[in-house]
Amino acid sequence: MAAYAEPGFSTRQVHAGSATAPATPRATPIYLTAGFTFGDLDASAAHFGTGSGFGYTRTGNPTVQAVEERLASLEGGDQAVLVSSGQAAVTVALLALAGAGDHVIVSEHIYEGTRGLLLDNLVRLGIETTFVDTSDLDAWRDAITPRTRAFFAETLSNARNDVLDVAAISAIGREHGIPLVVDSTFTTPYLLRPIEHGAAVVVHSASKFLAGQGAVLGGVIVDDGRFDAAASGHRFPHLVQTDRLGGASFAEKHGARARGAYIRESVAPRFGPAPSPLNAFLIGQGIETLSLRVERQSQNALAVARWLEARPEVERVDYVGLESHPHFALGQRYLTRGSGSVFTVTLRGGLEAARHVVQSVRLITHMTHLGDVRSLVLHPQSTSHSARTVEERERAGVFPGTIRLSIGIEDIADILADLEQALVGVPAAERETVVL
Template sequence: MTQNGPLGFATRQIHAGAELDDSHRPRATPIYLTAGFVFDDFEQANERFVQSDDGYSYTRVGNPTNTAVERRIADLEGGIGALLVGSGQAAVSTAVLALAGAGDHLVSAASIYEGSRELFRDNFARLGITTSFVTEANDPASWEAAIRPETRALFAESIPNPKNDVLDIRAVAEVARRHGLPLIIDNTLATPYLLRPIEHGADIVVHSASKFLAGHGTVLGGVIVDAGRIDWSAAPDRYPHLAQNVGSDGRTFAERSGRAAFLAYARSVIALRQGPSPSPFNAFFILQGIETLSLRVQRHSESARRIAAWLEAHPAVESVDYSGLASSPYHALAQQYLPRGQGSVFAFTLRGGRDAAKTFTDSLHLFTRMTHLGDVRSLVLHPASTTHVNRTEDERVAAGVGQGLLRVSIGLEDADDLIADLDHALAAVQAAELLERAGIV
C-alpha cells in the first residue's frame, strides 16, 4: 500500500486491506455475519465454484470481513497473501498439512509452544508424519543433521514460549534454502510490529491471532502468511499435490497459482474440507485489535523489560529468562532481530521450587491466573503443572521448565502497580520460607 512512497507501520495497521465493495461505504469494516452469499443467477453460482477466489459463496470458503483481516496481516508481515482460520493451532495444522502427508517428515525446534509440540509428536505421528526436534535451535549443523530425504518443512518460533530464547531466523532459513524446504515461523509472541520473519528468510509465517493481534483475550483466531518465495514446481516429486496432481482444469496448483500454490492449496483443500473456519464476528475483533497493535506491543515490551530487570535483582528469584536483559545468552540476537522491544512473555524461576511457585501464584492480586498470552491484562501460569504437565520430570528439566518456573505475560497496567503486586507475592514466598525454617509450618 503506497501513497507517494511506502506508508509506516502504524498507518498500515489501520488502513491496509480495508478496500471493500460496499455501496453504503461504512468507515469501519462491517461484520458479514452470514453462512452463505446469494448468487445472482445460475451462471454465477457455477463461476463461484470453479473460480473460488472470485467473489463469495459460503463463509467456510471466504467472507469479506475475514478477507480484510487476511489482507491487513499479509501487508504487515510482508507476504503475498494470508489465510485466516479459527485458532493458532488450526493455523499450524493447516500449514503443515498443506505441505506434508503420510510418510513425510518435519524438523522442529524443541523449544516451542507445548500445544504445537504435542500436535507434532502425537497427532501428526498418527497420520504418518514424523518429527525430529532440534534442541540447539541456533546451531545450523543440528538442523542439517536432522533433515532427511522425506523432510517437507522446518518449523520454529521467533520468540519461543515460554523461555524467550530468541531464534536466529537467518541461520535456520539458510539451511532451509540449501535443501529447498520451506521454513515456517510462528511469530505469535513477536508480532509483525517487533519482527517480520519473511524479511529474514522465512517462507511461511503463522500466528495465534487470539493473542497480541486481537489483544483483549476475547476471541480466537489463527493466520497463515505466505511469502510467495518458493517455486513449488522445482521439486515436483517432493510436493506432488502442488506440482504434479492436476485438477479438473488440467492444471496443477503450481501452474494455476505460481508461487502462491501453497496458500491456494491450504485455503481450497485443507481449510475448505477440514473446516477450521473463523467466525466473521471474531475476525472483526481481530481487525479492531490490529489497529492499536504497535501502541500496545510497545507498551507491553517496555513494561516487560523493566519488570524483568526488577525480578532479576530480587533475592527470591533464581533466574529470569528474558532476552531484553544484558545477562541473557540471547541478548545479542534480540538486539539484532528485536530492536523495538523483546516482547512481553517471559519466564522466571523462584528459588523455592514448586512450593514457592504455588505460594507466589496464589498471593497475586493484579496478575490473572490463566492460560493465555498477549492480553491487555497481565497473566501468570505455572507451566510444570499446566501446559507441560504431560511431560515427565526429566523432560521438563531438559526443556528448562523446572518446578519453580513461572511464565508471565505483561499487560498494559501501570508497571509500578505490577511490580508492587509481584513484590507482595514474593514477600509471601519469603515469609513462608522463614516459617518453614523455623519449623512453624
C-alpha cells in the first residue's frame, strides 16, 4: 500500500487547521460560515426532513439562534426570527399573514418605509391597506372586512409620540380572528412588551436600540405562539390546509406555534433576508446592555423635553413623558419604566429655525437613525416625511419647524449645553399654526 503523500500547497491552504480543538467560549461564538458539514447521509436527510441541526446559514445559524432565543425571552414570546433589517422584519411578518386579494388595517402614524411598502409594493401583490387613526378604536373596528388578515401599528408614533393602546386594539382583532402586529422599535422590550397586552406578533429594527451602537443592520420578528386554528383558520388557509404535496398543515404539525413556524420555515428563508452572523453577534452584544442604555436615554430625554418645553423658541414638544402630552395617562399605564428617547420639537421660527438648529449642533449628530448611544437630530419635513402631503404631515405632527431628537447616553449637562448654544440666534418668525 502506497504511503499517503502530504497534500499539495493548494489543498493545504484550503484544509489545513480546519480541525481545531473543541472549546467552550463565554461569549457567543461567531459562526461566520455559509454552510455546515453533515456527519453522515442520515444527518443531512434529517435536516432537510425535520429541520434538525444546521445546514445552511440562510435557514439557521448557531450565532443567529442564540440572539433569537434571547429576544424571544425578553419579549415574552414563543420564538423569534432574526432577519437582515427592520424593513425585512415588517415585510416578512406581513407576507406571512396576507397574500393576493387580502387586506390589512394600519395606523396612519407609521414609519415612512413601511408606509411606502404598503402603498407601492404590497399593493402590486394584491394586498390592500386601509389607514386609520391610531387612537380611533371605532375606525379599527369599522375597517374590518372578510379579507382582513392583520392589524399593524407602532407602539409610539413617529412623530407625534402617540401611544398605541395595545390591549384595546388587539382585543378588537381577537373578536374577528385578526392578529395585531406591533412595531416596537421605539420602546424595546425593556419599556414595553406588546405580547403581554395581547399583540400576536412584534417586530423591531434591531439596528436601533437593540444593537445600540449604530454599526449594523438587523430586524427581528417575535411570535406569541398562540395561533388559534379554530378562531383564525378561516382567515389563514395557508396555515390550516394541507401543503402542496398533500402533507400535514402547519397547524397540524405545530399547533399554536404554526404562525411562527411558517415565518421561520417558509417566508423568511424563501424571500431570503438572512442576517449576517457577524451582525447577529453585534446585536447580541448590544442587547446585553439594553436596559442600562434605555433607562439612561429615557431619563435624559425627559430632562431634555422638560428643558425645551420651557424655552421661548419652542412652540411645542411632543414627548409622551410630559404631562402636557394628550397621551400622558396612557403612557403612564404602558410605559412604567420610562417614555423612550425619541420625540419631536416644533420651533416657533419655522423652517429657518429648524435649519439653524440642525446646522448648529456640535455634540448632537445630524443623521438618519435613532436609538443610538449618541444623540441624533433630523428634520422630518424634508427627510422622513417628505413624501407626504402637507395635510398628512400635520396630522402626524410634522411642521416646517419640527425637528426629531433621539437622545443618547451622554451627560445631560452636555446635551443641554449643545442645544442651548444651537438655539442662540434662532431666526424669529410668526407662531407656527399647530393643530392638536
